[in-house]
Amino acid sequence: MRPAAFLTMCALMAFLPGPVTAAAVESGRYPNLVARLDPVVGPAEVNAKIADYWHSLFEGDEDSRVFYAAAPTADGPSAYILDVGNADVRSEGMSYGMMIAVQTDHKAAFDALWNWAATHMRYRDGPRAGYFRWQCKPTGCDADTVPASDGEAYIATALLMAAERWGSGTALYDYAAQADSVLDVMLHKQEMNGGIVAGVTDMFDARTDQVVFVPVGDSATFTDPSYHLPAFYDYWARHATGWRGRRTQDRRRWRRIATTSRKYLARVVDRQTGLGPDYATFDARPVAIGGHDDFRYDAFRTAANWSVDQAWWGKNPSAATLSDRVQRFFEARGSRYPSLYRVDGTVLDPAPSSALIASNAVASLAGGQPFRPAFVSTLWALDPPRGRWRYYDGLLQFMAVLHVSGRFRAYERPVARRGARAPNLAPG
Numbered sequence: 001m002r003p004a005a006f007l008t009m010c011a012l013m014a015f016l017p018g019p020v021t022a023a024a025v026e027s028g029r030y031p032n033l034v035a036r037l038d039p040v041v042g043p044a045e046v047n048a049k050i051a052d053y054w055h056s057l058f059e060g061d062e063d064s065r066v067f068y069a070a071a072p073t074a075d076g077p078s079a080y081i082l083d084v085g086n087a088d089v090r091s092e093g094m095s096y097g098m099m100i101a102v103q104t105d106h107k108a109a110f111d112a113l114w115n116w117a118a119t120h121m122r123y124r125d126g127p128r129a130g131y132f133r134w135q136c137k138p139t140g141c142d143a144d145t146v147p148a149s150d151g152e153a154y155i156a157t158a159l160l161m162a163a164e165r166w167g168s169g170t171a172l173y174d175y176a177a178q179a180d181s182v183l184d185v186m187l188h189k190q191e192m193n194g195g196i197v198a199g200v201t202d203m204f205d206a207r208t209d210q211v212v213f214v215p216v217g218d219s220a221t222f223t224d225p226s227y228h229l230p231a232f233y234d235y236w237a238r239h240a241t242g243w244r245g246r247r248t249q250d251r252r253r254w255r256r257i258a259t260t261s262r263k264y265l266a267r268v269v270d271r272q273t274g275l276g277p278d279y280a281t282f283d284a285r286p287v288a289i290g291g292h293d294d295f296r297y298d299a300f301r302t303a304a305n306w307s308v309d310q311a312w313w314g315k316n317p318s319a320a321t322l323s324d325r326v327q328r329f330f331e332a333r334g335s336r337y338p339s340l341y342r343v344d345g346t347v348l349d350p351a352p353s354s355a356l357i358a359s360n361a362v363a364s365l366a367g368g369q370p371f372r373p374a375f376v377s378t379l380w381a382l383d384p385p386r387g388r389w390r391y392y393d394g395l396l397q398f399m400a401v402l403h404v405s406g407r408f409r410a411y412e413r414p415v416a417r418r419g420a421r422a423p424n425l426a427p428g
Contacts, residue, residue, distance in 0.1 A: 023314040025235075025410045031311055032406035033364055033376045041380075046405045049380070053398045054104055056384035058097075064386045066394060067097060067109065068138065073119050075172045079112035080138060083391045089136045091121055091151025096395040098158035103402050103409070107166055110158070111173060117155065118172055123147075127193050127200040130185035131215065146216045149186075149203045150227045153211070156182040157232045160239050164411040176239075183236055184243040187250060189215065208282040209253075209260040222287050225268045225276045226301040230316070231309035233258035235410050258315075265306045266318040273345040274326030276302050286343065294348060295341045297392065300355050304362035308403060311365040312410055324368030330360055331372060354382055354393045358400035365403060376404050 024030045034041050058067040070078045081093035094117045101110035120140045121132040132155065133141050134148035159179035162168075168175045186203040190196055199217040204210065211227045212220040233254045242250035267284040269276040278292035278299050286293035303326050310319035329345065330337050339353035361379035364371065379400055385393045402408035 025312045030406040030409055031365055033404045034380055037373050037376060046407065049401060050104060050407065053384050053401060057394050057398060058109060064384065064390065066391050069112070070116055070138070073115055075115050077112045078116040078119065079109065080116045081113065082138060085388045085391060089138055091117070091132045091134045091148055093391060093395065094121065095151045095154030095158060096399065099154055100395070100398055102158050102161045102165060103407065110162060115172065127197040130181060146214045148214055149211050152182055152186055152203060153227065153229050153232055157235060160235065161411045164413050180241045183240050187253065188243045204257055205282060209257045210264060210282050213279060222279055222281050224278060224298055225265065225280055226298045226305065228261040228265055229305055230258040230261040231312045233261065234313050262309065262316040265302065266322060269302070269322065270343045273329045273343065274322060275299070275329065275341055275343045275345065277343055295343055297355070300359045304359045307363045307366035310367065319366040320368045323363040323366035327360060327363055327368060327372050327375060335378065354385055355396040357382065358396040362400050362403045379404060
């Protein structure tokens, strides 16, 4: 179907009920919002869309790709994801690249990215050992930078999913063991260090059970709402081995952290606009550092986080209301809505952003009423971005396409200890 016809059809369907079936992880049926809008868009069309994004971002020309091969190491081929606009490599981008690779069944690319991240970004010694530098250069990490908590979260989840989808190998490619090592450091760094050493803390605040912005110094005293990933925390609670035999305790803690994040995400966004800040205190007040008390690029992802969580686990009764609120706000601003705002809705930058379009489409997974198909159709009509700023836009678009087509899944093998049966992994 041509984009114009698709958009027309979506407009006619604007008041259909929300299409999401809760608890996709348990049922194995992940919502395919595109197919529910247009039954003509079948698996072949979805496969073609995903292949187009992969080719453009991972195999394309110098104006489209973000994936670059690097020198091999003793562990094999390596590669990195380049933030083209800033000419650097970020744990965020590496973790997104790994996640996309496991979701799309590109094992060689996954292994190359993981090799580069483990070789260059992971601290090998000192108080930060086991954490990952948030920023490096394509040639490696020639200067020290702090960890950023979202990178570790996506890296650990991607490794767990690789173990479930492909099975673990050995040494660096023992995905399950490597994932556990990351989770252990995130949860127990202070105990490993014998306290707070050189300002280094756990990645989850012990008092509030919330992810910290950066686990070093004052940056560990507040959070970034877009780093709250309850969908991942409940996944960890099913798979984490636990540090030093603490499987039961650690899994219980991950479940508690997931519950806390669900409540927090409902508190941190504005009650009228649905917009939240980039940075906030643990009690959900905006943190005014460099304008990050506003709705900026980090905050784009927050609605996607609560919506994926609801689609996967069905444990957040406020998610539908939250998605409805934020989509109503953007719906009222037209098809090319501005990207940056104060949380009260005051426009800071009139330019649109495809990264925000992507996240707002994923917000539909929460099943808000009425279902607003234009958000999904606008995403589906986008091409993979090109040019200087393709890194953030492209990776968020790619993951959003996977989410709304039912192709972003919490991979799990049948496990006797959970009494689980094999999920059918059919799109919902």
